[in-house]
Amino acid sequence: MSAKIAIVTRALTVKGGAELAILELAKNFNCDIFTSDYDPNSTYREFSNLNIYHSPLSRKGNVSLFFKFVKYPFINELKNYDLIITSSGFYPKLIAIHRNLPPIIHYEQSPTNFKVGFARILSPLDMYITKRVKKLIANSENTGRKLEKRYGRDSEVIYPPVRIEKYKNKPSEDFFLSVQRITPYKRIHIQLEAFRSLPNEKLIIIGGCYDKRYFDKLKKIAPSNVEFRINVDEEELIDLYARCKATIQTSRDEHFGLVPVESMASGKPCIAVNEGGFRETIEHGRTGILINEPYVSNLIAAINSIDNYEFNAETLRRRAMEFSLDKFIKGFKRVFDEVLR
Numbered sequence: 001m002s003a004k005i006a007i008v009t010r011a012l013t014v015k016g017g018a019e020l021a022i023l024e025l026a027k028n029f030n031c032d033i034f035t036s037d038y039d040p041n042s043t044y045r046e047f048s049n050l051n052i053y054h055s056p057l058s059r060k061g062n063v064s065l066f067f068k069f070v071k072y073p074f075i076n077e078l079k080n081y082d083l084i085i086t087s088s089g090f091y092p093k094l095i096a097i098h099r100n101l102p103p104i105i106h107y108e109q110s111p112t113n114f115k116v117g118f119a120r121i122l123s124p125l126d127m128y129i130t131k132r133v134k135k136l137i138a139n140s141e142n143t144g145r146k147l148e149k150r151y152g153r154d155s156e157v158i159y160p161p162v163r164i165e166k167y168k169n170k171p172s173e174d175f176f177l178s179v180q181r182i183t184p185y186k187r188i189h190i191q192l193e194a195f196r197s198l199p200n201e202k203l204i205i206i207g208g209c210y211d212k213r214y215f216d217k218l219k220k221i222a223p224s225n226v227e228f229r230i231n232v233d234e235e236e237l238i239d240l241y242a243r244c245k246a247t248i249q250t251s252r253d254e255h256f257g258l259v260p261v262e263s264m265a266s267g268k269p270c271i272a273v274n275e276g277g278f279r280e281t282i283e284h285g286r287t288g289i290l291i292n293e294p295y296v297s298n299l300i301a302a303i304n305s306i307d308n309y310e311f312n313a314e315t316l317r318r319r320a321m322e323f324s325l326d327k328f329i330k331g332f333k334r335v336f337d338e339v340l341r
Helices: 017-029 045-049 062-070 091-097 117-130 141-151 188-196 212-221 234-243 259-265 295-308 313-323 325-340
Strands: 005-009 032-035 052-054 083-086 104-108 135-138 176-179 203-207 226-230 247-249 270-273 288-291
Touching: 005 017, 005 091, 017 032, 017 045, 017 325, 062 091, 062 117, 083 091, 083 325, 091 104, 091 117, 104 325, 135 141, 135 325, 176 234, 176 259, 188 203, 188 212, 188 226, 188 295, 203 234, 212 226, 234 259, 247 259, 259 270, 259 288, 259 313, 270 295, 288 295, 313 325
Parallel strands: 005 032, 005 083, 032 052, 083 104, 104 135, 176 203, 176 247, 203 226, 247 270, 270 288
Antiparallel strands: none
């Protein structure tokens, strides 16, 4: 008989890498999902085919979220499972306050910053509840180092999944592609400044959810050779990946970052800042270009020199296979067997 597994997460309201990993876990291991917020129109459609139990917050904010997980409405239901996966950040882990729960595995995809805001007050509590977590899983070596530094514990790395087979490769056309949520930590303004100095090049920026204030600012300063497209469907996104010259990523210390892998699965290199998870996925000069500071001038130089590199679509795709869904599933199956034996 297969194990009965529950996933506890903060919210399913956007289309991001963390949500995609949760979706694949639930689909492939027949997990039930428990969350505080769920919007089927804003996240991946496939969630609607799964068992999702949600209890909306009475009001927005971290304080309300804290009490939601401390006094978790589904705690009795969770006691009926063989295993619980919490993901991601501090709040889902709060269920570990409760006694008589099955073993908890925490899959960290976006570590909470306990040096700022409300999280500073909760830091000692986080240390306590994490001791009650059976096993820590990190979505990258970058994330794993942060977990080891904070908790003094090793974590196993299981990279987020990419369905490599759905991506296609087509001849490159006259545009670069940037895909991310439009929020300040993605530092999209670096891309705009670079393309202002590259009037003969074109950049298409794809965004899902966005920070309105930041997006309004970007639209005001964007040069005419930059185009924004919001909430494109998967078919259009896959086509853009297939036809672009290369992708561009400028996020600050990205925990992992799916875009370089999706780009490589499409046979296209990625130009990214030499930070965070990008260092783990991009092999400089072979599957992409890693740029150092100053980022604007070095991004311009990378774009101008991209034709000097001999990027090979098959080499790129083979690299993407190292982050496949199959490896993700095998990694978690191994962990489940270890924890439950």
